[in-house]
Amino acid sequence: MGAMSEGVPVRCPACRREHLYAAPSYPCACGAPVVPPVDRYAQAVPVTHRAWDEEWLTLRCGACGRGTPWPRPELGCPCGTVLRVPVAVEPVKTAPALTPPPARPAFQPVTIRTARDAVTAAALYLRWLGYRDIRRADQRPPSGIGLAARGILAQVDPTVRPASLRDVECLWLTAMTESAECVYFSLAGYADEARVGADTLGVPLFVLDLTGTPQPVNDHADALSALPRT
Template sequence: MGGMPESVPVRCPACRREHVYTTPSYPCTCGAPVSPPLDRRTAPTAVAHRAWDEDWVTVACASCGRRDQWPHPELGCPCGTVLRLPVCGAPPPVARPGAGPGPVPHPVRRPPFHPVTIRTARDAVTAAALYLRWLGYRDIRRADQRPPSGIGLAARGLLAQVDPTVRPASLRDVECLWLTAMTESAECVYFSLAGYAEAARVRADGLGIPLFVLDLTGTPQPVNAVADDLNATGT
C-alpha cells in the first residue's frame, strides 16, 4: 500500500470521455515516495459537494509503514466534472507508541518538498497543508473557527490561514489571525496567493508571524525573516 505511482484509464460518467490518470506521489517523513493505491474495480464518482473528511485519504508508506493523510485522488474532466477516484481500503491512522499528535521530529537531512500545482482554491489549501506536514506538523485539519477570509487550518499548537483570493492580505487579516491564535495559545502562520499589503507585512514582522506567498507551482515562498527561519529549520 502506498508504493510507486500508477496510471489507470478513467471514463467520465457525465460525458463518457476517456482519460489516463497517474496517481501523484507525496514524500513520507522517511523520504520515500507515497502514492494512494487506486481501486480499479470501482468506478470513479462525480464530486457534487465538498467535505473536508472526504478530501483526504489515509495511506501507509511501503518503506516505513507510517500512515499519513494525503489528498484524495481527483481528476478534472474538460466537461466540468470533477471525478474522485476510488482508493483501496484506507484505514484510520494507527497510533504508534510514544507518538503524540504534535510535530514529528525530522531526520537531520529533510527530504525535498514536493509541491502540488495550484489551479483551484482547494489546491492552495492542499499545498499549504502538505507544506505544514513537511515542516513537521501532523494531524492537519480544518480550524474550528472560520477566518474572516480564506480557510483556516490547525495542528497542535498551530493555527494557519490560507487565502486563495486575488486580493493581497490586509492588516486586518493578519491581526485577526494573530488574535484568534492568541485565544487558543497557539502559534500562527499565514499563506496568501496574492501577497500582502505593506501594513500587513510590517504588522506581521512586529508580531512574529511567518508570512508565505503560494506561487502557482504550490511552493510556499517566505516573505519575512521569521518565515525564512521556519522554512529552514521546520518545527
C-alpha cells in the same frame, strides 16, 4: 583545529621535566571555539593503557550550550612518556556516536489551479515542516480558510486580493486565544501594512506561487522553514 589556548605548566612524573602546554580549541557546530579547561593544579598522569571510554570528554560550548565529545588532551614528553593532561570535566562514558540528523527531503508541491489546491499546498507544507494531524480550524477566519494542527494555526487566502493588516491581526488574535503559533499563506501577496504588522507580531508570511511551493516573505517565515522538526 583552531587557535591554541594560553599555556599552563605540566610536569612529567617520570622525568620531572616541566612543559608549557596549550590546549587546542575545537570548533563547535555553532562555529564558536571550545577549549578544554585544563586543571593547572592537578598532576598529569602517564598513559599506560588505552580504553576507548577514557579517551573522550564532553566539552560544553559557552556560546550555545551544546555538549560535544572531543579527544582528551595529551602531551608527549621527550623521555618517551605520554601524559594525559588533567581537565576539569568528566569523561564521556560511551564512545561518541556519529549520528548527524538526516536531511529533510525536498518539498513536493502540487500545482495550484483552484482554491482547494492552494489549501492542499499549504497543508502539505505544514506537514513537511513537521506538523501532524492537520485539520480545518474550529474558527472560520474572516477571509480564506483556516487550518490547524497541534501548536499552530494557519490561514490560507486563495483570493486575488492581497492580504490586509486586519487579516493578519485577526489570525494572530485567534492564535493567541488558543495559545498557538500562527502562519499565513496568501496567493496574491500582502499589503505593505500587513507586512509591517506581521513583522511586529511575529507572524510568518508565505506567498503561494502557482507551482504550489510556499515562498517566505519575511524573516519569521524564513526561521519557520529552517526549524528542524521530527
